[in-house]
Amino acid sequence: MFVKSSFAIAALSVAATLFPAVASADASDDYPIPNRILKTTCTVDQYMAAVRDTDPVYYERYMIDYNNRPPDIQQGARDRIYWFFSLDYAGRRQYSEDTATNVYYEQMATHWGNWAKLFFNNKGVAARTTDVCAGYPPSDPSVWNW
Amino acid sequence: MQIAPVATAHTEAITTATTPITTPTNARTTTVERVAEIDLGGERHGSQTNWAVRWLRAGLPAYLKFLPLFAIVAAAVALAAPVHADPDVDFANELHTYGIYGQKDYNAWIGKIACKRLYSGVDQDAYKSAAFVNMQLQKGSTTEQSWQFLGAALRTYCPDKMPVLEAAAR
Numbered sequence: 197m198f199v200k201s202s203f204a205i206a207a208l209s210v211a212a213t214l215f216p217a218v219a220s221a222d223a224s225d226d227y228p229i230p231n232r233i234l235k236t237t238c239t240v241d242q243y244m245a246a247v248r249d250t251d252p253v254y255y256e257r258y259m260i261d262y263n264n265r266p267p268d269i270q271q272g273a274r275d276r277i278y279w280f281f282s283l284d285y286a287g288r289r290q291y292s293e294d295t296a297t298n299v300y301y302e303q304m305a306t307h308w309g310n311w312a313k314l315f316f317n318n319k320g321v322a323a324r325t326t327d328v329c330a331g332y333p334p335s336d337p338s339v340w341n342w
Numbered sequence: 343m344q345i346a347p348v349a350t351a352h353t354e355a356i357t358t359a360t361t362p363i364t365t366p367t368n369a370r371t372t373t374v375e376r377v378a379e380i381d382l383g384g385e386r387h388g389s390q391t392n393w394a395v396r397w398l399r400a401g402l403p404a405y406l407k408f409l410p411l412f413a414i415v416a417a418a419v420a421l422a423a424p425v426h427a428d429p430d431v432d433f434a435n436e437l438h439t440y441g442i443y444g445q446k447d448y449n450a451w452i453g454k455i456a457c458k459r460l461y462s463g464v465d466q467d468a469y470k471s472a473a474f475v476n477m478q479l480q481k482g483s484t485t486e487q488s489w490q491f492l493g494a495a496l497r498t499y500c501p502d503k504m505p506v507l508e509a510a511a512r
Contacts, residue, residue, distance in 0.1 A: 248464070249474065249477065250477065252451070252452065252455045252474075252478060253448065253451045253452070253455070256451065256455055338462075341462075342458075342462070
């Protein structure tokens with residue numbers, strides 16, 4: 197029994213060394229932008245409505261920050277996040293890598309450092325929220341009025 | 343350890359304060375006289391201002407002259423705290439009676455946000471509010487606790503929304 201299982205483990209580790217690419221994902225798959233955000237099919241409005249209900253304090257704090265920005269910065273942040281959500285998985289992952297490797301890549305961040313905090317900064321929030329976001333209306337401008 | 347520098351500061355204060363009083367040409371003494379003239383000239387003898395002026399002219403060391411002021415400030419600081427109680431503390435205390443614990447600030451946020459959701463129309467009735475609250479409470483919280491939380495939140499943070507709760511009770 198013990199011998200058998202050692203063989204099995206040995207076989208597995210050999211397989212693991214032979215085919216590392218199968219299971220591995222590099223860091224940019226989940227960093228700096230959570231994987232759930234790269235993969236979700238929800239719209240910005242759906243996602244935000246879901247955060248409002250599942251992580252209300254996180255949403256509240258983001259919206260306080262948002263409301264303290266001048267209108268042009270608010271508009272810029274909205275445009276930028278809608279643009280990001282319009283990308284497909286490959287595009288989003290490329291963007292994630294670009295922001296990770298070049299601190300000046302995202303110009304919006306030079307105007308408002310936490311402009312995408314609601315979307316990019318918290319894996320737990322992204323996970324809880326992308327679980328339920330599909331149940332919300334795809335277009336709901338009221339999520340920006342808080 | 344702190345006593346030595348404090349003591350020197352006091353002695354310095356006394357020496358600097360006593361010197362101008364003995365020399366009438368000093369600007370500091372003139373200022374006190376001028377204040378006295380203005381106040382006494384206004385026919386307000388025996389008023390608080392004149393009492394204060396006499397106190398200031400009494401030739402006491404500077405740090406003694408302002409003792410009453412310090413006493414008033416100290417009393418204000420000491421008495422102010424209990425008068426303005428933090429509503430979040432009352433709210434947390436009420437929650438404790440329902441067996442709801444957790445971070446005071448977090449619970450306060452949830453209470454205030456529950457109000458905000460009623461004002462903005464995100465939650466149209468108390469059932470939606472209670473469901474929202476239930477999602478934010480610790481796992482294993484009962485429906486009863488959600489309603490108790492909601493009642494406490496409305497009472498504490500938006501009493502004008504209490505009719506929403508009463509409508510649900512009917």
